[in-house]
Amino acid sequence: MPIPHTDVMPALDFDTLTTPHERDRPTADPLLPPVDELPASASQPEAVCRRVRDELMLDGNARLNLATFVTTWMEPQxxxxxxxxxxxxxxxxxxxxxxxxxxxxxxxxxxxxxxxxxxxxxxxxxxxxxxxxxxxxxxxxxxxxxxxxxxxxxxxxxxxxxxxxxxxxxxxxxxxxxxxxxxxxxxxxxxxxxxxxxxxxxxxxxxxxxxxxxxxxxxxxxxxxxxxxxxxxxxxxxxxxxxxxxxxxxxxxxxxxxxxxxxxxxxxxxxxxxxxxxxxxxxxxxxxxxxxxxxxxxxxxxxxxxxxxxxxxxxxxxxxxxxxxxxxxxxxxxxFLRYGFEGLRDLAARSRTTARALADRIAAIAPYELVTDGSELPAFAFRVAPGTEGLTVFDVSHAMRARGWHLPAYTFPAPCQDVSVLRVVVRTGFTAELAGMFVADLTEVTRRLHTDRLSPSLS
Ligand SMILES: Cc1ncc(COP(=O)(O)O)c(C=O)c1O
Structure with a gap:
């Protein structure tokens, strides 16, 4: 049935002008909505979904996580x-x-x-x-x-x-x-x-x-x-x-x-x-x-x-x-059916090739040295060369985090507790472009943390 045309504006319903999100927001303290206890009553699904999504935005971006071995990319199918x-x-x-x-x-x-x-x-x-x-x-x-x-x-x-x-x-x-x-x-x-x-x-x-x-x-x-x-x-x-x-x-x-x-x-x-x-x-x-x-x-x-x-x-x-x-x-x-032996070999080979290339690039950035080079698992560890003043792997990890990268730093068990490393795990989805951006960020972070600290006047 056609909707009758009218020049008369309908009365504003302020309740429907507010978004469900706003309507469902607890009024007691809008900045501290209660989430540690079961709410007394139900809320609208869209509102809750949006709220959960908002919280999840604070989590890291899985594809910038170089710490995990776990799959972070799968095909849409x-x-x-x-x-x-x-x-x-x-x-x-x-x-x-x-x-x-x-x-x-x-x-x-x-x-x-x-x-x-x-x-x-x-x-x-x-x-x-x-x-x-x-x-x-x-x-x-x-x-x-x-x-x-x-x-x-x-x-x-x-x-x-x-x-x-x-x-x-x-x-x-x-x-x-x-x-x-x-x-x-x-x-x-x-x-x-x-x-x-x-x-x-x-x-x-x-x-x-x-x-x-x-x-x-x-x-x-x-x-x-x-x-x-x-x-x-x-x-x-x-x-x-x-x-x-x-x-x-x-x-x-x-x-x-x-x-x-x-x-x-x-x-x-x-x-x-x-x-x-x-x-x-x-x-x-x-x-x-x-x-x-x-x-x-x-x-x-x-x-x-x-x-x-x-x-x-x-x-x-x-x-x-x-x-x-x-x-x-x-x-x-x-x-297994999708990739078969050859497809799985290609995916693994791509990851290892990227890991090897990345390791070589990092080995060329002073003061890093490789502990492993990515030629076994597509993953490798590197450290700050012993004797280097003014820079720790923990500083680097922290500074990379500010750029969005999760690059873990940790210490080996005794008796090798004086060895602290950063580890990069390459997985499907870590593209050459991402690898390039990662090296650029690492180079810049290292320059800022190390070279500038040692010789501030040159920066
Ligand atoms: C060698 C090794 N064994 C076991 C595990 C635990 O695996 P999962 O996370 O699948 O439980 C890991 C995880 O990284 C691992 O690297």
Whole structure:
């Protein structure tokens, strides 16, 4: 029906002239709206949504975050699939058999990618990330050791796990939560991760396993998994004690298969019992996804696996969580099908090429020197050359923050606590243009903080 024309202005309704945002604003103190307690009543969805968005504006810009290994860019199609499957619970396997099938297919793909000699025998599951996967890997090692000891009629007290002091905090949590003594092989000046030379001095009959990291959170370097296994072969020959290896490939297990095909680090090494990775790192899925795989049923004792039937159907479950988003598994399946081996290799290669180029540029800026150069993980650490006056990595990190960059600065563990570094992680979405802007900002910040401080009259 046509709207009748009228010259008469309708009466102003001041209530509708104010935005919902303004109407919903609490009047008691407009500058301090209460957010620490549950509001007494409901508000309009648009108003609340705007308010939450306003708060989120104060968070950093994920693509300027050079600290995280976690995916911050996904294709619109992958985002759409995640949004379309946001309500699907991975635990409801009978209701969502297709997501379960996708999870199993991803496990098979990873088993082949990591050269499992008998892929059909591999046991695996998705997790919320590498930390949960590490807990599961560690638990399986512990249970296997306990079973072995019981079979020998021996006690199961005081298990220990051996790892470099550079392990990610997830392993420290595992040791703490599951009562396993952590034995950290310390770093040495110039050697910032686990190497085979001193490793076996930390092992004994109670060692449930050794954790080898591909690559290190501290500086992106790969630990020499094959040499670590070789050292443990020698230890077994000398003592009779067979110690399995778990590879923490949080980032590297989705980089090395594509870029370092000659590197021996995976199930090709018989001593490697299990591997974890983060689907949400170089697997190109937004945060919330990891994977844990065991070489075979022997590596994952049956008594750790639960059969669950109360949601209809029966399915094996070996995870710390029950309900979990199915959307992340869907996104992983998408990224595997979308990119394939070649596409994933291209993405990893781009990141590594950018990381290498960036490292070279930074090495040319005085007074920085590289600790690693981005030739393993697409990540590297650099420091202020020892003996430099008037500049610390913490000053640089702080000043870069003011330009929007999140460039973390931290100190290595003892006895290398005199080494403080800045770390750059390159991920898909960190374009050449961004890299150029980053170098320009770093150069300027360094000039301002260092050169100008040392010789103010020249500036
Ligand atoms: C080597 C390593 N292991 C484990 C983790 C923990 O991974 P997530 O964040 O997926 O739990 C990280 C995180 O950066 C890592 O670098």
């Amino acid at each position: 992958a985002r759409e699939l995640m949004a379309e499957t946001a309500e699907k619970n991975l635990a409801d396997r009978a209701e969502y058999p297709q997501i379960t099938a996708m999870e199993e297919r991803c496990v098979r793909m990873l088993a082949r990618l990591w050269h499992a000699p008998r892929p059909a025998e591999v046991r695996g599951c998705s997790t919320t990330g590498s930390s949960e996967a590490a807990m599961l890997g560690g638990l399986a090692l512990k249970r296997r050791w306990q079973d072995r000891r019981r079979a020998q009629g021996r006690d199961t007290e005081r298990p220990n796990i051996v790892m470099g002091s550079n392990v990610q905090v997830g392993w420290k949590k595992f040791a703490n939560y599951f009562e396993v003594e952590p034995r950290y092989v310390p770093m040495e000046p110039g050697r910032y991760h686990l190497t085979p030379d001193t490793l076996t001095a930390y092992c004994d009959d109670n060692t449930i396993g050794v954790v080898a990291v591909l690559g290190s959170t501290f500086d992106g370097s790969y630990e020499p998994v094959a040499d670590i296994c070789l050292a443990l072969d020698g230890y077994q020959a000398a003592t009779g004690t067979d110690i399995p290896v778990h590879v923490d490939g949080a980032s590297g297990a989705m980089v090395a298969p594509f870029l370092d095909p000659g590197l021996m680090w995976d199930f090709q090494l018989e001593r490697v019992a299990s591997i974890n990775t983060s689907g949400h790192k170089y697997g190109h899925v937004f945060p919330g996804l990891g994977w844990a795989l065991w070489r075979d049923a022997e590596a994952l004792p049956d008594d750790l696996v639960f059969e669950v039937d109360y949601l209809g159907g029966s399915s094996p479950s070996f995870t710390l969580n029950f309900s979990r988003p199915g959307a992340h598994v869907v996104a992983q399946y998408y990224s």
